[in-house]
Amino acid sequence: MMMNHSLKSQCKVNPGTVIEGKWHRNRYTIIKELGYGANGIVYLAKNQNQQVALKMSDNGMSITSEVNVLKSFAKVQGSALGPSLLDVDDWDRRSGKVSFYVMEYIQGPDLLTFVQQKGQAWTGVLIVQMLKDLDSLHKAGWVFGDLKPDNLIVTGPPPKIRTIDVGGTTIQGRAIKEFTEFYDRGYWGLGTRKADPAYDLFAAAMILINTAYPKRFSKTTGDLKQLKMMVRQKKELMKYEDVILNALQGQYSSADEMRNDMLQLTRSNPAQRSTVNRNAGPAASSQAASRQMYRQKKQKGSFFETLLITFIVTLLYFLYIYGQLL
Amino acid sequence: MKTGTLKQILLITDGCSNQGEDPIAMAALAKEQGITVNVIGVMEQDVIDEQGLNEIEGIAMSGGGVSQVVYSQQLSQTVQMVTRKAMTQTLQGVVNKELQQILGGSKTMEDLPPDQRGEVMEVVDELGETVELEVLVLVDTSASMKHKLPTVKEALLDLSLSLNARSGDNRFSVFVFPGKKKDVEKLLDWTPNLESLTSIFSKLTTGGITPTGPAIHEALTHFKKKRSLRSLLSRDDESFFEESV
Numbered sequence: 001m002m003m004n005h006s007l008k009s010q011c012k013v014n015p016g017t018v019i020e021g022k023w024h025r026n027r028y029t030i031i032k033e034l035g036y037g038a039n040g041i042v043y044l045a046k047n048q049n050q051q052v053a054l055k056m057s058d059n060g061m062s063i064t065s066e067v068n069v070l071k072s073f074a075k076v077q078g079s080a081l082g083p084s085l086l087d088v089d090d091w092d093r094r095s096g097k098v099s100f101y102v103m104e105y106i107q108g109p110d111l112l113t114f115v116q117q118k119g120q121a122w123t124g125v126l127i128v129q130m131l132k133d134l135d136s137l138h139k140a141g142w143v144f145g146d147l148k149p150d151n152l153i154v155t156g157p158p159p160k161i162r163t164i165d166v167g168g169t170t171i172q173g174r175a176i177k178e179f180t181e182f183y184d185r186g187y188w189g190l191g192t193r194k195a196d197p198a199y200d201l202f203a204a205a206m207i208l209i210n211t212a213y214p215k216r217f218s219k220t221t222g223d224l225k226q227l228k229m230m231v232r233q234k235k236e237l238m239k240y241e242d243v244i245l246n247a248l249q250g251q252y253s254s255a256d257e258m259r260n261d262m263l264q265l266t267r268s269n270p271a272q273r274s275t276v277n278r279n280a281g282p283a284a285s286s287q288a289a290s291r292q293m294y295r296q297k298k299q300k301g302s303f304f305e306t307l308l309i310t311f312i313v314t315l316l317y318f319l320y321i322y323g324q325l326l
Numbered sequence: 327m328k329t330g331t332l333k334q335i336l337l338i339t340d341g342c343s344n345q346g347e348d349p350i351a352m353a354a355l356a357k358e359q360g361i362t363v364n365v366i367g368v369m370e371q372d373v374i375d376e377q378g379l380n381e382i383e384g385i386a387m388s389g390g391g392v393s394q395v396v397y398s399q400q401l402s403q404t405v406q407m408v409t410r411k412a413m414t415q416t417l418q419g420v421v422n423k424e425l426q427q428i429l430g431g432s433k434t435m436e437d438l439p440p441d442q443r444g445e446v447m448e449v450v451d452e453l454g455e456t457v458e459l460e461v462l463v464l465v466d467t468s469a470s471m472k473h474k475l476p477t478v479k480e481a482l483l484d485l486s487l488s489l490n491a492r493s494g495d496n497r498f499s500v501f502v503f504p505g506k507k508k509d510v511e512k513l514l515d516w517t518p519n520l521e522s523l524t525s526i527f528s529k530l531t532t533g534g535i536t537p538t539g540p541a542i543h544e545a546l547t548h549f550k551k552k553r554s555l556r557s558l559l560s561r562d563d564e565s566f567f568e569e570s571v
Contacts, residue, residue: 023439038407060436061414064447071444088440097436174455175491177410181403186487193491 011041011056011098019045019054019100021089028054028102035150038178039066039167044105051107052086056100060090062167063099065177069142069166070103076140081133082166106162111152114159115211120236123211124266126154126161127204131259133163134200138172138255143195145170146178147203149210170195182206182216189223191250198250201258205247212237224248240265331458332416333361335545336409337385338478339466340368341378343538346509349381352542353389361549363389363542364412366405368398368474385538390416398474401481406488409461410454417453421446456494460516461485462545467502472532479527486520499548503541504534510544 013019017030028045035042040057057063070085087102108114115122130152137144145168153162168178176184176193183203185191190202209227210216212234220226224245231237231244243261252258335356343349353363367374367382374382374395386393392412396404422434425446435446465471465478482500489496497516500523505511513526 060443061418061447061450064440064443065451067440068444068447068451088444090440099440174493175488186484186491187402193488195491 011058013043013056019056019091021087021100022092022097023089024087026087026089026102028052030054037165037167039063042165045102047102051105052102053083053105054100054102056091056098058096058098060097060099063088063101066166066169067101069169070101072140072142073137073166076136080162081137081140082163082169106153106155106164108153108155108162111149111154111161111207112211112214114154116214118159120211122159123208123236124240124262126152126159127208128259128262128266129161130163131204131255131262133161134197134204135255135259138197138200141172143170143172143176143197144168144200144203145176145195146180146183147200147207148180148183149207152207172196182210185250187222188219188227188248190248197254198247198252201247201252201255202250204255204258205244208240208244209237331460332413333549334391334409334412334459334461335361335363335389335464335542336405336461337363337365337464337466337538337542338368338405338481339365339382339536339538340370340471340474341374341466341468341536342381343536345535345537345540347539347543349538349542350384350388352539352546353385353391356542356546357388357390359546359549361389361546362391362412362416364391364408365389365393366401366408367393367395368401368471368478369395370398370474381538385542398477401477402484405481405485409485409489413454413457413459414450417450417457420453421450455492458495458497459489459492460497460549461489461499462548463498463500464510464541464545465500465502465513466536466538467504467530467532468536469533475527475530475532479523482520482523490519501541501545501548502530503537506531508544509537509540512548 013030015030015032019028019030020026026047028047031044031046031051033041034044034053039059039062040055042053042055045052045054055063055066067085067088070082073081074085083103083106085101085103089100089102091098091100109117111126114126134144134147144163144166146165147163147168151163151165153164154160155162168176170177172195174195176195176199179186179193181187183206184193185199185202186193191199193199209230213230217230227248228245231241237244240262243258243265246252246261247258252261356363363385365382365386367378379395382393382395385391392408392415394404394408418435425433425435435443438446463482465475467475471478482498486496486498496518498514498518498520499512499516500514500520501510502513503510513530514520514523
């Protein structure tokens with residue numbers, strides 16, 4: 001991790017410390033540290049026998065920003081987009097003021113740990129679950145941003161995937177607030193860092209790849225070719241090859257679309273994991289083929305479109321320069 | 327709320343200056359002119375000594391910016407994080423100023439109850455997305471930086487990728503120090519993206535002294551020069567950032 005000395009010293013508290021909010025006067029007893037990131041530390045804490053997660057940071061702005069996201073999630077009905085928000089407050093310490101917020105404690109192993117314990121068969125199921133949540137998040141106008149296995153917790157039983165840490169969650173159309181290189185479209189040279197649904201779906205595909213390469217891998221050529229090669233080297237990934245490649249290239253416009261393709265694949269692939277892909281069933285392959293054809297047609301059209309737009313923009317630019325010089 | 331253009335100097339170095347004016351004083355001068363100075367200290371296996379560390383923190387502090395020391399592998403992510411953090415900090419300063427005018431006294435965002443703070447934060451977020459940004463990158467090319475330069479280049483390309491995802495305009499320029507003849511040398515003039523950097527960067531030679539102070543000083547005049555040139559071209563550019571700060 002980065003060496004942020006100030007962060008560690010300001011928000012580091014020992015188990016047993018009682019934190020009392022300045023505004024709402026709620027008291028929380030720290031039990032242990034759950035994790036830390038660039039923007040603060042998350043603790044497990046207790047408030048009147050209820051276990052909660054408490055995030056604090058000496059950067060009050062990032063706390064406020066995350067609280068705004070969680071609040072707007074709460075307005076989306078009947079969904080479990082992020083952890084639910086319980087309290088927001090400031091804690092006066094001798095060394096200064098620390099902002100914190102309290103949320104529901106989501107308990108369980110992270111995605112990679114869970115898949116390692118329970119087997120690869122869970123990967124598809126959990127990703128499909130996640131895509132459903134992503135779809136409602138996107139429909140509400142957000143993009144999750146920093147989507148990665150560390151931020152995906154499997155609770156249960158019955159196993160259910162939940163997202164935590166909304167530090168990267170961004171309004172659609174804006175620049176992604178926070179990301180992790182391996183799961184970032186821009187890092188692999190496959191798109192911008194503007195928040196759109198396809199940004200999250202790229203990360204979802206990288207998470208799938210990550211389940212077969214738990215230690216990740218480093219960028220060599222750093223393009224689609226490298227990622228394709230990595231997918232083809234793993235049997236368990238070949239099963240999802242079409243979906244992964246579509247998502248990596250931004251071919252899905254919604255999480256639902258990707259989810260449906262995932263479901264198609266899992267449905268037409270009953271239990272015989274040794275003969276993958278080719279036996280993927282007529283439904284899946286024909287669907288994939290038609291998708292590809294459609295795409296080719298679209299690409300041709302978009303080429304002329306690009307040319308036309310470039311031409312118009314150049315023309316306008318010259319007019320502008322001309323106007324400036326006069 | 328008019329914020330004008332945010333101006334930042336991003337200094338990438340791996341140690342202590344050893345020539346010319348005190349860089350901390352030059353950073354203070356920059357702040358007076360409404361320019362924020364951010365510093366990133368790059369380490370390899372070696373560790374930056376105490377003196378270097380103090381200087382890095384000192385420059386950022388007196389330049390009203392953010393500093394961070396990292397291993398070169400983490401440079402890309404740090405560069406964009408530091409730049410954004412400094413942007414938010416500056417914008418927050420602008421918003422606080424407005425708040426003080428409305429609420430009176432020395433109230434800042436941090437003094438508001440959490441609910442209201444959230445609403446103000448939305449304004450800061452919105453500004454961060456749309457404000458115009460000028461970043462002048464100052465790269466230390468003294469001998470010890472030699473094998474870190476490819477990583478620096480990657481990090482700068484990555485920075486332009488991140489910032490160009492915003493809807494506000496960006497302009498970047500890149501300077502290196504020491505230059506071939508002078509203390510500082512211009513590598514790339516103001517441009518909206520840094521892609522042209524790839525070819526220039528590979529030809530860079532390293533070596534010599536580390537005139538950090540003079541480099542910051544020279545960088546300041548570059549902001550100025552550009553301003554007068556632009557005001558020649560168009561008269562509508564009066565609202566500069568110092569007004570609101």
